[in-house]
Amino acid sequence: MSSSQIRHILDLSPKERTRLVDSFDCVICDCDGVLWTVFDPIPGVGEALKTLQTHGKTLRYITNNSVRTFDHYAAQFRTLGITLTPSDIIHPALAIVRHLKSIHFEGLIFCLATQPFKNVLINAGFELTEGPDQPLEESFKKIIATVHDRAPVRAVVIDVDFNINYPKLLRAELYLKNDPKCLLIAGATDKVLHARKDFNLIGPGHFLDVLEQSTGRKATVLGKPGKELANLVGDIFGIEDRGRVLFVGDMLEQDMVFASRCGFHKMLVLSGGASKDDMLQERDVERVPDYYADRLEDLTKLFE
Amino acid sequence: MSSSQIRHILDLSPKERTRLVDSFDCVICDCDGVLWTVFDPIPGVGEALKTLQTHGKTLRYITNNSVRTFDHYAAQFRTLGITLTPSDIIHPALAIVRHLKSIHFEGLIFCLATQPFKNVLINAGFELTEGPDQPLEESFKKIIATVHDRAPVRAVVIDVDFNINYPKLLRAELYLKNDPKCLLIAGATDKVLHARKDFNLIGPGHFLDVLEQSTGRKATVLGKPGKELANLVGDIFGIEDRGRVLFVGDMLEQDMVFASRCGFHKMLVLSGGASKDDMLQERDVERVPDYYADRLEDLTKLFE
Numbered sequence: 001m002s003s004s005q006i007r008h009i010l011d012l013s014p015k016e017r018t019r020l021v022d023s024f025d026c027v028i029c030d031c032d033g034v035l036w037t038v039f040d041p042i043p044g045v046g047e048a049l050k051t052l053q054t055h056g057k058t059l060r061y062i063t064n065n066s067v068r069t070f071d072h073y074a075a076q077f078r079t080l081g082i083t084l085t086p087s088d089i090i091h092p093a094l095a096i097v098r099h100l101k102s103i104h105f106e107g108l109i110f111c112l113a114t115q116p117f118k119n120v121l122i123n124a125g126f127e128l129t130e131g132p133d134q135p136l137e138e139s140f141k142k143i144i145a146t147v148h149d150r151a152p153v154r155a156v157v158i159d160v161d162f163n164i165n166y167p168k169l170l171r172a173e174l175y176l177k178n179d180p181k182c183l184l185i186a187g188a189t190d191k192v193l194h195a196r197k198d199f200n201l202i203g204p205g206h207f208l209d210v211l212e213q214s215t216g217r218k219a220t221v222l223g224k225p226g227k228e229l230a231n232l233v234g235d236i237f238g239i240e241d242r243g244r245v246l247f248v249g250d251m252l253e254q255d256m257v258f259a260s261r262c263g264f265h266k267m268l269v270l271s272g273g274a275s276k277d278d279m280l281q282e283r284d285v286e287r288v289p290d291y292y293a294d295r296l297e298d299l300t301k302l303f304e
Numbered sequence: 305m306s307s308s309q310i311r312h313i314l315d316l317s318p319k320e321r322t323r324l325v326d327s328f329d330c331v332i333c334d335c336d337g338v339l340w341t342v343f344d345p346i347p348g349v350g351e352a353l354k355t356l357q358t359h360g361k362t363l364r365y366i367t368n369n370s371v372r373t374f375d376h377y378a379a380q381f382r383t384l385g386i387t388l389t390p391s392d393i394i395h396p397a398l399a400i401v402r403h404l405k406s407i408h409f410e411g412l413i414f415c416l417a418t419q420p421f422k423n424v425l426i427n428a429g430f431e432l433t434e435g436p437d438q439p440l441e442e443s444f445k446k447i448i449a450t451v452h453d454r455a456p457v458r459a460v461v462i463d464v465d466f467n468i469n470y471p472k473l474l475r476a477e478l479y480l481k482n483d484p485k486c487l488l489i490a491g492a493t494d495k496v497l498h499a500r501k502d503f504n505l506i507g508p509g510h511f512l513d514v515l516e517q518s519t520g521r522k523a524t525v526l527g528k529p530g531k532e533l534a535n536l537v538g539d540i541f542g543i544e545d546r547g548r549v550l551f552v553g554d555m556l557e558q559d560m561v562f563a564s565r566c567g568f569h570k571m572l573v574l575s576g577g578a579s580k581d582d583m584l585q586e587r588d589v590e591r592v593p594d595y596y597a598d599r600l601e602d603l604t605k606l607f608e
């Protein structure tokens with residue numbers, strides 16, 4: 001589909017609305033930008049989710065944000081009137097644990113991520129090493145001597161790390177270069193973090209780029225739009241028919257590409273990081289949604 | 305010239321040797337990788353420099369390394385038997401001071417660099433703001449609130465910063481996005497730092513890339529191979545005829561491209577970051593040297 005043919009769901013005819021509503025049994029929503037933003041609530045979200053449930057649609061969530069703990073997510077969903085259970089939501093830390101267990105991974109992990117992310121790995125039984133967090137003396141020679149510690153690291157895991165710094169990147173680079181078998185695994189690879197309207201900031205994907213360029217490696221990506229996550233998701237959520245899933249997201253790269261890779265129907269909402277102009281200018285078919293809406297709330301009008 | 309035609313200077317005939325030696329009055333050397341490496345001295349360098357002086361060649365130095373102070377450089381050159389004066393050497397911090405003075409810059413500078421670099425700017429009378437150096441609480445909202453300080457910053461300067469971190473990059477991004485007139489000025493833009501043979505590490509240029517990508521700006525580059533430095537260098541060193549300069553460096557990008565942009569003769573030495581294979585595989589004419597040698601010492605054999 002070319003981007004000029006994308007229909008706003010409220011421009012659909014009554015017949016098309018019915019056809020769309022009947023085309024999916026399960027709605028998978030991204031969270032940031034769809035359910036809420038960093039700074040603002042998005043209107044009508046709680047009601048929209050409840051309407052979908054009332055009409056027999058299964059709800060699931062996939063976010064690239066592992067910074068919140070499950071308890072935080074559960075509390076946030078409670079404000080929307082939704083009871084969240086652990087099996088309803090995937091974020092990169094959970095997907096990485098699942099992946100590591102599936103490959104029977106053993107050994108030390110060097111982890112560039114936030115503490116909530118690290119806790120998910122620790123609670124799953126993995127052993128982590130991390131840092132340095134404090135500034136080091138300004139000597140290239142001494143910094144190399146510090147970070148080149150030859151610890152028996154068997155995987156470098158990189159996600160959002162609000163305090164990522166040059167010594168940590170150098171340390172990751174050295175583990176990866178010293179041991180061709182050391183894995184490189186990424187969670188969120190967003191190049192842009194959307195904070196509020198017209199306010200996008202440097203995302204964690206840039207730092208993965210630095211590591212990939214300096215080591216010549218390609219990461220296994222277990223956040224959206226990672227192919228490895230797309231392979232896992234049906235299994236995690238017990239999805240039998242990917243053609244009966246509607247994926248709702250606010251980002252062209254993370255959400256639409258991911259949904260394309262999964263074989264889901266894909267709907268873009270304009271309540272987050274992507275504008276209507278971004279969507280209309282997009283030429284990459286993987287990044288182009290099947291439908292769009294201003295916000296999740298619009299979807300409920302199809303049931304009226 | 306295609307890379308397969310590049311001659312090793314010791315393969316030149318006696319007549320060609322004489323012609324090469326007579327073609328330049330001034331030798332400009334890169335430092336790291338040509339005069340010394342991070343870990344090892346390079347043999348024969350002191351003698352080579354003295355031979356060049358004895359034969360009436362003027363010596364000058366251009367390095368991308370502003371991490372050493374002038375006193376450190378002077379001490380390092382003394383071990384080679386060379387007396388260095390401040391006007392003999394350019395590094396990015398000095399070139400940036402010169403540039404800022406030439407444009408009559410006034411105002412606050414946000415500086416991502418090492419302390420020796422910052423001291424050059426401070427000693428030239430500029431006012432800097434810097435940091436945060438310490439890790440911040442892991443909340444995107446709080447980090448934005450901290451770094452989005454709306455200080456009246458009129459230039460972001462980025463060079464090697466061994467403790468560069470995400471909050472500093474975010475802070476730079478916000479100054480640049482909030483004020484279209486805020487300048488973006490870069491020193492060293494090396495993507496690779498060469499430590500020793502077959503041991504290359506992440507260079508500072510990656511972080512400039514992140515800023516350029518996230519802000520849509522292009523930096524004024526006052527380290528090698530910056531066009532802006534190439535414009536300034538003749539003036540700084542009082543060079544009357546760029547065609548009478550031999551530039552000696554160890555990096556294809558920083559040194560050969562820079563020398564191409566300056567209109568210098570260019571010689572690659574294999575004592576640093578680039579290997580003979582790198583050179584032979586190179587197809588970009590700006591990155592291909594006119595001659596090559598194993599090390600600076602080889603040049604003295606042309607005078608025998």
